[in-house]
Amino acid sequence: KKHYTMATARPPVFSLYQKSTLGICLSDSLDELVQQQKITEELAMKILDQYDLVINETLATRVKQKVSFKGDLHTYRLVDNVWTFNLENVTFRTESDSIHVDKVKIVACDGKPKDDPHL
Numbered sequence: 001k002k003h004y005t006m007a008t009a010r011p012p013v014f015s016l017y018q019k020s021t022l023g024i025c026l027s028d029s030l031d032e033l034v035q036q037q038k039i040t041e042e043l044a045m046k047i048l049d050q051y052d053l054v055i056n057e058t059l060a061t062r063v064k065q066k067v068s069f070k071g072d073l074h075t076y077r078l079v080d081n082v083w084t085f086n087l088e089n090v091t092f093r094t095e096s097d098s099i100h101v102d103k104v105k106i107v108a109c110d111g112k113p114k115d116d117p118h119l
Helices: 012-019 021-035 041-061
Strands: 068-079 082-093 098-109
Touching: 012 021, 012 041, 021 041
Parallel strands: none
Antiparallel strands: 068 082, 082 098
16 A cells, blocks of 8 residues: 655655644545546645645644643654654643643654745
8 A cells, every 4th residue: 555755855854744643544545546546646645745734834823722741751862853752651731631641752843944934
């Protein structure tokens, strides 16, 4: 099964959203449409490219909820300007709610590439 990605057209940071549950579902649906010859591979790739841009913009401009978290840092690393944190015994808090999880992996990166002033 082929999953389409635009990582070669832009820095790999932007393809992070394609690895989310929603991104994987979109990729699976696009793959099915390509297999049924209802859309071309090129169109599938353009759709995923647009998905990444819109998700990035939406998270930056429309999400207003603030979340804080506290936990035990198990490991961390920085590779290609992408931070990965593995935490244990984590509590996430909003103004009105909290949730505890045993383990969580947080991947963080700059959403605005240095070579693209329009994002």
